[in-house]
Amino acid sequence: MSDASQWHQWAKRVIEIEAQAVHNLHTFINDQFVAACETLLACKGKVVVMGMGKSGHIGNKIAATLASTGTPAFFVHPGEASHGDLGMLAPQDVVIAISNSGEAHEILTLMPVIKRLGIPVIAMTGKPESSMAKLARHHLCITVAEEACPLGLAPTSSTTATLVMGDALAVSLLQARGFTVDDFALSHPGGALGRKLLLRVSDLMHSGERLPQVKEQVTISEALLEISAKGLGMTAVVDDAGRLSGIFTDGDLRRVLDARVDIHSTAIGEVMSRHPVTIASHVLAAEALQLMESRKINGLITLDVDGKPEGALNMMDMLKAGVL
Structure with missing residues (x-):
């Protein structure tokens, strides 16, 4: 042997x-x-x-x-x-x-x-x-x-x-x-590589009725209902003109609860995170993933030319699409 x-x-x-x-x-x-x-x-x-x-x-x-x-x-x-x-x-x-x-x-x-x-x-x-x-x-x-x-x-x-x-x-x-890389992706649309090279944020984002958003004046508890209904773990917060003012996430909620803020009387505009990270809808999903990983965030908002939210996506969307 x-x-x-x-x-x-x-x-x-x-x-x-x-x-x-x-x-x-x-x-x-x-x-x-x-x-x-x-x-x-x-x-x-x-x-x-x-x-x-x-x-x-x-x-x-x-x-x-x-x-x-x-x-x-x-x-x-x-x-x-x-x-x-x-x-x-x-x-x-x-x-x-x-x-x-x-x-x-x-x-x-x-x-x-x-x-x-x-x-x-x-x-x-x-x-x-x-x-x-x-x-x-x-x-x-x-x-x-x-x-x-x-x-x-x-x-x-x-x-x-x-x-x-x-x-x-x-x-x-x-x-x-x-x-080019784009040429290569066109001949590999079905695999993981194709998904990374072809899918764009617009292909994955939640838009229209599926987009979570509330106005600054609503209470935290009302915003939580929107977050639960849309299932992204976050909601965009907009001003009266519909432009993005901020974002409120599950992480923000934990900080609010630790601070013993009254969620039934406090407006979401008072506790939201201002100047959130956003991304253009035409960007590759792989680039959006890199942005989320580098900024250590779980979701992104996309804006139209007027600064109004047009879509949202999170890490789970990346995972389901095979980008992650």
Whole structure:
């Protein structure tokens, strides 16, 4: 039975071998890489990624990364392509074909048809003299000195190098396109990242009848009824013209009770917090969250151009929306 030191040794050896394989990729960032990037950048259709076996799994990830960073792409299984899926390709597309050996029969079978369509091929192989490398317009070398597998059989270092080369392509294209955070959010609307990058205060705030607000003259007890009814743990306080005068929160209530103030006869305007923190409704919800955290407050009021409350939100709204 293996002891702990052997487990550590084996694992560290794998990491060392794969880290070296990635480091060696610097050698292959050359004119061929630049030409491949320019071909991909000029593509008017889709980038179609192909690969068999482990190369196919890596190809799937590369296609997904390209698609999420501004380069429309999808993966096509070469075996399925031979039986009809090749119809997904169009003359304005570009193919990225992946094979460590460069001799994947399923991909080589497709090459004459791809060439006939006039589609440029970018081959990613570990063998520059392979059939795929020679047939491709551009060749990206992913040669590794050794696999991390001690048997030299399981694709390990080679698949890692392929994945990193794919990331190098995707990120280089992202920068060439001037792809922004907002662009990224548009392709990730359903996840936590999309919610943080797309949701604005106006999407979350309570407005209209749901907005808690009272006039300065009402008593504290009446203001508490408004706070309870609207469920935000606070209420905006407005003057006779409807402009924001202050805010009253659960925290303010605790201070009032500690001071033994008569809540039934004292006007809310006498105990409210003046000059509350406010925010514009068009601001990203993530920015509103940062503001609340930095000021150590649980809620915010939004104002219209006349200084009148138009909405309110609190930490619970952030939590429900997945921003927090």
